[in-house]
Amino acid sequence: MTFGAFISAKRKELRLTLRETAKHLGIACGYLSDVEQSRRPAPEGDFVERISRYLDLSKTDHERLLDLAAKSRNRISADLPEYIMQKDIVRAALRVSKDVNATDEEWQAFIEQMKNRPR
Known part of the structure; x- marks a missing residue:
């Protein structure tokens, strides 16, 4: 769409x-x-x-x-550029996931892990 x-x-x-x-x-x-x-x-x-x-x-x-x-x-x-540029680790994670061609399933597992973590 x-x-x-x-x-x-x-x-x-x-x-x-x-x-x-x-x-x-x-x-x-x-x-x-x-x-x-x-x-x-x-x-x-x-x-x-x-x-x-x-x-x-x-x-x-x-x-x-x-x-x-x-x-x-x-x-x-x-809503994302400022957050990405403030966090070195986020840029590193994005680059690693790009280099290894992370799958949608791997990203979905990461998202679920973040959502379910204690706050």
Whole structure:
């Protein structure tokens, strides 16, 4: 799924028109249409945060929206660069996993281990 298709589907689930959504976000209706049709990449800046709030996305959907926006611009999700750059170990772990071509199953096991650890 693309960034545009995702926001279009969520907007339609809430029965929001393209016009009212664009007006609320302070952008041109044609521009939002182009984004939804994937004729333009996801907008930069706080757009993802604004549309996420407007569509009242869950944490999971918000993170998916961040990922789709980043993918449309061939970048890392907006919520991750600062964390990655602050932690040497995170960069090392990513490089090792890249070098060994870590599988989805290995990553999933790591995620489960982190979620289940005592806090």
